[in-house]
Amino acid sequence: MTIGDLCEFKTNFSEADFWLIRKGSEDKVGKPTKEFDSEHIGVKVIKTDLVDPQYLYYVFMHFQQSGKFINFAHGSLRLKHISIRDIKNIQVG
Numbered sequence: 001m002t003i004g005d006l007c008e009f010k011t012n013f014s015e016a017d018f019w020l021i022r023k024g025s026e027d028k029v030g031k032p033t034k035e036f037d038s039e040h041i042g043v044k045v046i047k048t049d050l051v052d053p054q055y056l057y058y059v060f061m062h063f064q065q066s067g068k069f070i071n072f073a074h075g076s077l078r079l080k081h082i083s084i085r086d087i088k089n090i091q092v093g
Helices: 053-065 084-088
Strands: 007-011 018-020 041-045
Touching: 007 084, 018 053, 041 053
Parallel strands: none
Antiparallel strands: 007 041, 018 041
């Protein structure tokens, strides 16, 4: 099972449970936030019977703080970005 099986991801998604910073420095990409920005990747849990949105927010916080998103970051120099495809393919349980 992948995280894409549990959630819907898209940009400019004001109805999301939380958002992931899509562009920025290596230490910012993938960072979860509760503030909507049309450029961020919105995360909406669709399988709430399997995972709580607040819990998943903290899981993404752990991923970002442990450097998991650095492996997915594309780009050169200091500006990096992550893609929805990379996030959807993260394996869970």
